[in-house]
Amino acid sequence: MIPMMYISSYMFQVPSSGYTKMTFVNITTGCVAFLLIQILSTPDLGLVDIGNTLHWIFLIVPHYSLGTGIRDAYSVYFYNNECSSFFDNCKSQCNNCTQEDCFNFLPSVREYCENLDPNYYKWESPGIGRNILFSVIAGFIFLILVFMIEHKLFSNLKYRIQQKYFKRLHVEVQDEDQDVQMEKCVIRDTQQDVLLRQYNIVIKDLTKYYKSNLAVNGLCLGIKNSECFGLLGINGAGKTTTFKMLTGDVKISSGDAWVRGRSIKSQLKEMQKLIGYCPQFDALLDDLTARETLRMFALLRGIPESDCDKVSEKLAADFDYLEHLNKQVKELSGGNKRKLSTSIALIGDPPVIYLDEPTTGMDPETKRYLFNALCRVRDGGKTIILTSHSMEECEALCTRLAVMVNGIFKCLGSTQHLKSRFAEGYTLIIKVKKPKDSAADLHASTEEIKKFVCDNFQKSELREEYEEMLTYYVTDKSIPWSKMFGILEKGKQSDLNIEDYSLCQSSLEQVFLTFTRQQNHVNDEQSP
């Protein structure tokens, strides 16, 4: 019964509800089968043969086997008891009587006691031999199934069949950015052994389909030592899926990736020894202290027990949570949990580190501390890949980054390179003065300001209009700063309803917004 419960546990996410539901299902199936066989065994119905056949089949159901076993064992006990007291009584009243004489005194007993076999474990009913054998066989079968599922035999088999007969390849992208194309050419055209010598991480045509959804489409990338590569993108762009493929959490649909020459497809276990991973959601045990958690992972990483404390304290000091080291995980703040998760990724000094949104939930000061710590790690020769929604994080840490949209790279390069290519110009933000009277007045003021910007900055583009805020992207770099401020000051002094304005150089955020807007469009089109 226990292995069967274990197998069914794969069908549920929450242990308590899974246990309750499976107990309910087991008891119900046991009771229904028991009642059904009892009814079919009634001779008047003429269905005894069907009942007997079903009895053999139902013996595989743990609760049925248990229920009928208890019933049959009690029957044997009952008839043994009753028959022996009958014979004892009979012989006490008639000293020389044989068994046959006793049956002649009370003929109705003959049916039950004449061929009574007192053995509980006999094969034929009411013995429980069949029940025991079937329960043992079922137990073994379910146990073997558990091992097969645990060792991913079924999913590996399914994956191999899919790879051989139904492999789903990436889709070639039209009008791809030149940097992305160039990286693809390098990865596709260079000999594999040269690539693997040159780069710490090589990703070649990495593709993932979730049923018909192409979540990641043919990524190509090479990352060297002391590089921190950033994956930027809005929710659903495919960052986590890329990470999960790189860690071996999800199977690759096509393509391959290598970490220090170890292929994710064929040398997964060896590859996993080389990586440290900080997942998007903290995978920590609430009741352990931070020190115990670090110690546990250190032992798993093969660090000698005598060094565990030293390692834990060093990591806690590096990531600034030394004072919280002896607190239980459930007592830690969200930011400190992220620090703990990030430091777990560094245990054992892995050459490659994956960080999935490491600074989520951290205050700005803590973020800075983490950035500095990660910069030291990167400069120490490690390769880091991180995903983030934060431009600040990417600017601080990444030597190169890519913006991901709908599973493909839209642009690729260093922060400065991307800024120069895609965000040359200025960002102008104007706050419209809120009129006291009506919304119509606000609309009129906004339109007036839009006309003013349009007349004075010919190469400008309205990027965002939100309540009273207008955000422009001014691409004309020929106008000097002084002139631009002059124009805006004049506008503010005039009867235009400008409450405030700001003018600054365009940032990485502009690059991000330029590309991620495309994901919104696709999502909009896809949504019903």
Ligand SMILES: Nc1ncnc2c1ncn2[C@@H]1O[C@H](COP(=O)(O)OP(=O)(O)OP(=O)(O)O)[C@@H](O)[C@H]1O
């Ligand atoms: N287990 C899954 N089954 C089916 N589809 C999935 C699964 N996981 C992700 N997806 C889909 O794959 C696409 C990429 O999702 P993914 O989680 O990789 O995005 P992401 O960029 O990491 O987003 P976030 O920033 O929210 O973590 C989405 O369309 C998502 O719906």
